[in-house]
Structures are given as C-alpha cells and as structure tokens.
Amino acid sequence: MENQKLGRQTFQPGSPPVIIGHGSAAGNKERSGPLSGCFDHTSADDTFGRKTFEQAESAMQGLALDAALKRAGLHTCDLDFLLAGDLLNQCIGSGYAARAADVPFFGLYGACSTMGESLALAALLLSGGHGAYAAAVTSSHFCSAERQYRTPLEYGSQRAPTAQWTATAAGAVIVTNEPRPGPRVMRVTVGRVKDKGITDANNMGAAMAPAAYETLKAHFEDTGLTPADYDLIATGDLGKLGHEIVTDLFDRDGVKLPNYTDCGLILFDRDAQDVHAGASGCGCSASVLCGHLLPGLLAGRWKKILFCPTGALHSPTATMQGESIPGVCHALALEA
Numbered sequence: 001m002e003n004q005k006l007g008r009q010t011f012q013p014g015s016p017p018v019i020i021g022h023g024s025a026a027g028n029k030e031r032s033g034p035l036s037g038c039f040d041h042t043s044a045d046d047t048f049g050r051k052t053f054e055q056a057e058s059a060m061q062g063l064a065l066d067a068a069l070k071r072a073g074l075h076t077c078d079l080d081f082l083l084a085g086d087l088l089n090q091c092i093g094s095g096y097a098a099r100a101a102d103v104p105f106f107g108l109y110g111a112c113s114t115m116g117e118s119l120a121l122a123a124l125l126l127s128g129g130h131g132a133y134a135a136a137v138t139s140s141h142f143c144s145a146e147r148q149y150r151t152p153l154e155y156g157s158q159r160a161p162t163a164q165w166t167a168t169a170a171g172a173v174i175v176t177n178e179p180r181p182g183p184r185v186m187r188v189t190v191g192r193v194k195d196k197g198i199t200d201a202n203n204m205g206a207a208m209a210p211a212a213y214e215t216l217k218a219h220f221e222d223t224g225l226t227p228a229d230y231d232l233i234a235t236g237d238l239g240k241l242g243h244e245i246v247t248d249l250f251d252r253d254g255v256k257l258p259n260y261t262d263c264g265l266i267l268f269d270r271d272a273q274d275v276h277a278g279a280s281g282c283g284c285s286a287s288v289l290c291g292h293l294l295p296g297l298l299a300g301r302w303k304k305i306l307f308c309p310t311g312a313l314h315s316p317t318a319t320m321q322g323e324s325i326p327g328v329c330h331a332l333a334l335e336a
Helices: 053-072 089-101 111-127 142-149 204-223 239-252 282-299 316-320
Strands: 004-006 010-012 018-026 081-085 105-108 133-140 169-176 184-189 232-236 260-262 304-312 327-329 331-335
Touching (some): 010 204, 053 142, 053 282, 111 282, 111 304, 111 327, 204 239, 239 260
Parallel strands (some): 232 304
Antiparallel strands (some): 304 327, 304 331
C-alpha cells in the first residue's frame, strides 16, 4: 500500500514504521512519583554527575538514547538520522548530546510537543524510503527551564495554582521501516498553530488546550475514526486545567472522551508532590511515552494509543512584550 494523505493534516504510511527500541532517563522527583521504577536511568541529585543543569540535560539524552539502542539491538553507527530537541536556547541540550553520537542530525524545536514532532518526522522520513533507522530524542530539565523561562531558582518565586512543574526527564525512540516486531506508527496528524489570546506564562494548559482540541478533532475528521477506536488518548502536557478544557470543548461537540488522559497528570502525584496543575516540559511526554505508554503497548495493556504531545511556542522576550502564547499539538496513532 502506498503512503496516503488523509484529509487536511493526516498522513498514513503505506508500510507503517515500527518502534523497535525505547529508553528513558529521569530525575529524583520523577522517580519518586507514580511511575517510579519505569525509567531506565535516574539520578538522585538531578545533575547526572555533571557540573551544570544544561550538561545534565545532554547527559539524560545520551542515557535515554543508549537504552533505546540497546533494546533495538543497534549501535549509533546504524542510525541514518537523529532527530532531537529540548527547551533550551538554540537547543543546546540536543546539540551537545549529538556530539557524542556522530550521526546525521536534525535539531528540532516544538516546545513540549517535540517528542511528537521528532517521532512524526522520523516515521515520515522512513516511510518515504529515506533510510532504515532513525532516533527521536527529547528532554527537559526543571532547573534549566526555570532559569530560562521564569526566574532563577535562588529567587524563590511563588508559583501560581495554574503553574506546572517542568519534568527533569528524557525519552528516546528508535524507529525502522524494516519488518520487525513492535508498536507501529499507523497515522500522523500534523498540528496547526492555534492562539486563543492567552498571555499568562503561568497557565500553559489553557494556552495549549485549543491546539490539542483542534488536532484531535482534525484527526477524527481526517481518518473517520472516533475516540472509542483507541484504548487510550494521551495529550501532553496540558495538566489538570488544560485536560479539563479539552474535555469541555469536546463535550460541547457532544463527543465523550472516556479514555482520555494527559501525560502531565501521569508523571507526578499532584497532591503529594506539590506540582500544582501537573507536569510540563517536553521531557514529560517523552518520558511517559518511553517509560509507561510503549511498555504498556508491548505488554498488551493497550492495543491502540493516540499520543498527542502539545507545545507552547512562546519565549520570555515575546511574553514580556505582551504577545499571546500560540500552541501546537501533533497526534500519532500507535498500535501494538
């Protein structure tokens, strides 16, 4: 079967690429949460043995990639592409991590949607016959993100109830177009940028929820599928408020989402760990995918998952200039 474009935004590979390896790394707060024991590598002090938090983020990417390659039975020299991104300026977390890999590299920025962006592009590249193996890697770090997007940790700024906690975590996925066992990337719905005028940088869930709603709606319209066709629909990372907004928007359409969750609600225990509205950061959906969702597919817990990472495409400069916060969401249909 040939590759197909379904409707306006969705692509269906003729031979769906296969996920043959996944790996994850996480910090101390993440390993103390509900997914404790799900990660391949963790660190008690969030530095991963490095001198700076930025270096620690690169180290997390390397650890996650190594774990994914080990599961796939490959080495870095087998990779045709490395697609990676993070939240730091100029994507230095990914760029410096890629130095050690010595692999053809695409540096990506989709904010917290980057795991979806990298995996989607890897799948589309391979389904087009451009190589045999690709890695999609994404990370974030609480301390480096706070310093860049909000205030230095030493300032001790009070967090708003709508604020979310940036995950110190990374995830890596190895994809191939060769006939091997593993979860398949059946469909990719590429998101469009949506902006409903939210200007509060402490309310990322409200800023990103419209993009998640529009991408999910487009996916169902393009494919003719319904929410009931999936065992699980997981956005990420909208947190409590964004999850409620998406649910409410579909309720207004008369559509129920009984199997809908959000990666920002899975990674932490909101009450016990004091993370307010939940988790955020592109390492959130990446680590939940690689530490929880993909193992669940492999174990038979789910057969079909719609994975929909969301990102807020803003910067401190634009926010201080009064700009609103645009959002984007990419949806990937994964099947065991």
